Amino acid sequence: MSPMPTDAMPTDATPTPPQPPTAPRRAELATIPALLRLLPFVRPALPRLIAGLFSALGASLAALAIPRVLQVIVDGPLAEGARTGDTGALWGAVALVLGLGLAEAGLILARRTLVMLPANRVEADLRMTLFRHLQDLPIAFHDRWSGGQLLSRSMSDLGLLRRFLVFGQIQLVVSCVTVVVGIGLLAATTGWLGLVYLAGAVPVSVIAFRFARRYRVVSRRAQDQAGDLATTVEESVHGIRVLKAFGRGRDALASFTGQAERLRTTELAKARSQATVNVALTAIPELTLAACLVLGALMVHQGTLTIGALTAFFATVAVMSAPVVDLGMTLSMTLNARTAVDRYFDVLTTTNPLTDPVDPVDPPEPHGHVRLRDVTFRYDDATRPVLDRVDLDLPAGTTTALVGLTGSGKSTLAMLIPRLYDVTGGAVELDGVDVRRLRRTDVRRTVAVAFEDPTLFSASVRDNVLLGVDDTLPGARKDELLAEALDVAQAQFTGHLPHGVDTRIGEEGLSLSGGQRQRLALARAIAARPRVLVLDDPLSALDVATEERVTARLREVLHDTTTLVIAHRPSTVALADRVAVLQDGRITAVGTHTELLATDPHYRYVISSLEDDAAEHGIGTVPDPDPVPVLPPDGGGPDELGTDATGARL
Numbered sequence: 001m002s003p004m005p006t007d008a009m010p011t012d013a014t015p016t017p018p019q020p021p022t023a024p025r026r027a028e029l030a031t032i033p034a035l036l037r038l039l040p041f042v043r044p045a046l047p048r049l050i051a052g053l054f055s056a057l058g059a060s061l062a063a064l065a066i067p068r069v070l071q072v073i074v075d076g077p078l079a080e081g082a083r084t085g086d087t088g089a090l091w092g093a094v095a096l097v098l099g100l101g102l103a104e105a106g107l108i109l110a111r112r113t114l115v116m117l118p119a120n121r122v123e124a125d126l127r128m129t130l131f132r133h134l135q136d137l138p139i140a141f142h143d144r145w146s147g148g149q150l151l152s153r154s155m156s157d158l159g160l161l162r163r164f165l166v167f168g169q170i171q172l173v174v175s176c177v178t179v180v181v182g183i184g185l186l187a188a189t190t191g192w193l194g195l196v197y198l199a200g201a202v203p204v205s206v207i208a209f210r211f212a213r214r215y216r217v218v219s220r221r222a223q224d225q226a227g228d229l230a231t232t233v234e235e236s237v238h239g240i241r242v243l244k245a246f247g248r249g250r251d252a253l254a255s256f257t258g259q260a261e262r263l264r265t266t267e268l269a270k271a272r273s274q275a276t277v278n279v280a281l282t283a284i285p286e287l288t289l290a291a292c293l294v295l296g297a298l299m300v301h302q303g304t305l306t307i308g309a310l311t312a313f314f315a316t317v318a319v320m321s322a323p324v325v326d327l328g329m330t331l332s333m334t335l336n337a338r339t340a341v342d343r344y345f346d347v348l349t350t351t352n353p354l355t356d357p358v359d360p361v362d363p364p365e366p367h368g369h370v371r372l373r374d375v376t377f378r379y380d381d382a383t384r385p386v387l388d389r390v391d392l393d394l395p396a397g398t399t400t401a402l403v404g405l406t407g408s409g410k411s412t413l414a415m416l417i418p419r420l421y422d423v424t425g426g427a428v429e430l431d432g433v434d435v436r437r438l439r440r441t442d443v444r445r446t447v448a449v450a451f452e453d454p455t456l457f458s459a460s461v462r463d464n465v466l467l468g469v470d471d472t473l474p475g476a477r478k479d480e481l482l483a484e485a486l487d488v489a490q491a492q493f494t495g496h497l498p499h500g501v502d503t504r505i506g507e508e509g510l511s512l513s514g515g516q517r518q519r520l521a522l523a524r525a526i527a528a529r530p531r532v533l534v535l536d537d538p539l540s541a542l543d544v545a546t547e548e549r550v551t552a553r554l555r556e557v558l559h560d561t562t563t564l565v566i567a568h569r570p571s572t573v574a575l576a577d578r579v580a581v582l583q584d585g586r587i588t589a590v591g592t593h594t595e596l597l598a599t600d601p602h603y604r605y606v607i608s609s610l611e612d613d614a615a616e617h618g619i620g621t622v623p624d625p626d627p628v629p630v631l632p633p634d635g636g637g638p639d640e641l642g643t644d645a646t647g648a649r650l
């Protein structure tokens with residue numbers, strides 16, 4: 001996830017100016033083509049949605065037929081009854097009106113029933129597709145996109161789309177049909193009166209068009225701001241310990257309040273725009289109606305219109321008034337849905353450059369030989385490469401420690417091996433095959449990683465540790481792997497958890513200490529029984545005694561596994577057969593710890609600074625067989641990585 005936005009951590013309570021959305025955006029389509037992008041998802045639900053649409057149209061036509069029947073009643077049986085006192089024919093007409101009313105109610109019920117279920121299905125499909133795509137997208141994508149933006153796109157935007165499918169789209173079509181048919185009927189049956197009413201449609205259309213243009217912009221802004229706000233909530237909850245420890249709760253609150261205020265302002269602008277259009281859409285038809293009342297009365301008086309026709313005119317206008325008054329709401333729902341579609345497809349159309357090859361190579365019998373050939377790597381938004389023509393050979397079954405100053409690119413190099421990023425030059429090879437020519441599943445079956453910052457999921461210890469284990473293995477074998485991995489990682493504490501290895505841990509489960517979490521992450525990497533193991537400083541949170549026990553057990557089990565261990569503590573170097581030194585993006589030396597101490601001043605310098613750190617924190621160091629004086633590299637001035645000659649960070 002992207003780093004905390006600057007306005008999430010202000011130094012004072014002054015509201016910061018509106019920020020651009022943290023997520024990239026693309027060129028926009030017009031509303032209808034934009035909404036049609038949903039078609040592949042909506043297609044399975046189309047029969048029911050179309051049936052729902054016809055039900056709604058039927059209900060609308062039944063409503064429009066009632067005024068026609070009223071006209072017939074008023075001009076026929078009612079006028080006849082008033083003259084002759086015979087009301088027999090009236091009851092038949094009343095029964096017809098009742099029948100039409102019941103038909104309208106029944107069709108509305110049918111519409112709701114038909115549309116509700118498929119719309120929920122479409123929403124679920126959209127959500128699952130997005131989640132699958134997010135899982136597939138490379139880390140580089142997640143570096144750029146904030147969590148809140150992805151959360152709001154997969155939750156609130158899809159909720160908007162469901163509401164549009166259930167109500168908005170049908171209402172839009174039905175409103176248009178009702179208004180067009182209604183105006184046609186009025187013009188056909190009442191002549192001038194109908195045309196005067198039609199004249200009111202001109203300002204209504206202009207206002208609706210202008211509203212749509214304005215509302216689209218503000219709707220997009222609101223949905224983006226909601227995503228940014230969700231990011232701030234996520235980061236504040238995630239970083240609650242830091243905020244509390246540094247007493248920055250008030251600042252976080254001020255920042256959150258600023259963002260929430262901006263969202264409120266945008267929502268108010270939305271509501272104001274909608275209210276204005278609603279007033280216009282209510283007032284214009286009412287004014288037109290008043291004019292029609294005067295004209296209608298005159299026409300009846302002149303005998304050019306019957307009372308029945310005038311009654312039917314007003315009854316028809318009553319049926320049409322609801323869609324016209326609701327037009328503002330229907331339009332805003334449509335535009336919100338359109339924004340949601342844009343935001344959804346912003347993510348879904350992001351292509352993954354890190355895909356399986358068209359013609360993958362079947363992996364050879366895995367031995368675990370890793371080779372980085374002339375590897376260059378530059379992050380997308382960086383100006384210069386982190387790794388520059390790196391050559392590193394990790395023979396099968398060997399353990400290599402990677403050592404370098406902070407920021408020298410160790411973690412980056414480690415992430416290239418399981419192909420979490422693709423090299424920008426050169427190649428990473430597994431048993432002689434470029435990892436880009438292998439299926440990603442084959443690469444990740446061969447390579448397992450334990451990161452320094454261990455992520456545990458809201459699941460049992462068992463599920464967390466067996467995450468990388470083949471699902472098809474028999475239960476007894478999985479139990480064996482679990483027990484061995486927990487033993488190697490010295491995670492015996494899991495036996496004392498309330499439900500042992502079935503205890504739920506992670507965000508929604510039991511909280512564990514940093515060292516306990518690290519040991520489970522290490523156990524997870526070991527349980528996968530990979531041919532290649534990448535350990536990114538996996539022991540940093542352990543105390544000296546535990547680290548020693550873990551190191552001893554790791555040495556036993558790693559004897560036939562190719563291991564690259566990133567060492568931030570001198571004692572971690574003890575795990576390795578040999579050490580590779582990373583400096584200024586290049587591997588500058590490879591050898592045993594003793595050889596490098598004797599021959600490589602930069603290595604001595606790095607080890608010395610690691611030892612200083614370790615001493616400061618009271619943790620283990622590598623027993624030095626032959627102490628060598630530490631020389632500062634390159635004359636001892638502060639280097640570009642921000643350390644001084646003593647290795648202290650500046």
Ligand SMILES: Nc1ncnc2c1ncn2[C@@H]1O[C@H](COP(=O)(O)OP(=O)(O)OP(=O)(O)O)[C@@H](O)[C@H]1O
Nearest residue numbers: 143379382386404405406407408409410411412413
């Ligand atoms: N996602 C990213 N996007 C852009 N630059 C990045 C990204 N991740 C790391 N970097 C940059 O790449 C360089 C190397 O980072 P890396 O984490 O690989 O170093 P490291 O040697 O593992 O550091 P440390 O010892 O502190 O963990 C740093 O300058 C860092 O700022």
